[in-house]
Amino acid sequence: MTAHPLDNPFFSALGSLHAGIALQAGEVKRYPADVAPFLGIPHPTLDLADPLVALVPAGDSVLLLGVAPAAVPEGWAIERFADLAQMQCDRELPVIDGPGIVELGDAHRADVLALTALVYPHYFRPRTMELGRYFGMYMEGRLAAMIGERLGAPGHREMSAICTHPDFLGRGYARRLTAYLSNRTLQEGNKPFLHVAYANARARGLYEQMGYRLRRDIGFFALRRG
Incomplete structure (x- = not known):
């Protein structure tokens, strides 16, 4: 069953409407930092080590919506906020x-x-x-x-x-x-x-x-x- 695009909104937008400005490393995509602090991944089990290093500078942070990694590489921390409606x-x-x-x-x-x-x-x-x-x-x-x-x-x-x-x-x-x-x-x-x-x-x-x-x-x- 194909996932609904709104279940993974950042990744969906970066792969369609905003593909022209997306920064990409492997299967991971993000907006330029001066556009939005948003990053999208296609699924939770993706190996993120190399893509994250390429896309997120040291000391920086990004936000994810809907789909988050099941595990993060060493040197990274993930925080879950309250769900949004x-x-x-x-x-x-x-x-x-x-x-x-x-x-x-x-x-x-x-x-x-x-x-x-x-x-x-x-x-x-x-x-x-x-x-x-x-x-x-x-x-x-x-x-x-x-x-x-x-x-x-x-x-x-x-x-x-x-x-x-x-x-x-x-x-x-x-x-x-x-x-x-x-x-x-x-x-x-x-x-x-x-x-x-x-x-x-x-x-x-x-x-x-x-x-x-x-x-x-x-x-x-x-x-x-x-």
Whole structure:
């Protein structure tokens, strides 16, 4: 039985949507460090010794999602975090009224990096915007909220970097942006999905209320080189 591509999201995206920027050693693939700290492996029993040395500098770490090694080479350490909720949406969502939505590009990069550094600091890098389209809303001359596309595989596209500046919370901006991009994704023939921590009950509840449904719990790991 063929595994579902979303069961191994990093590896699936690096082998399809983002194959053009993937760094590869043997069967192991990763994003450039200034794009995302994500690494994918095809199965847990792969011998990782040589590929990891080639792809991960000394003292660095990478994240894995869904599939992690059963054992790591000497000099490496793996940490398992709490599972994430992987959620999908299969119908269009109501888009509430709000500020105009603009596509974010190079002219907005400084604003995007400032907002993500404030509220989404762990996974957004200087070149993350190369992974897909990003959209946002400006209020009072500031980027108040944003959303983007990150991972993906044929027929699937991840909603990511859904964040709101603390000064603009409680206005429904995340709901408006999530519905907007989810609907565009569905209209383009892809099924939107996202990942959210169970500890973030507010966001998870919002997505569920909007119409996203749990696909599965998915393991989340950090792999560190000594």
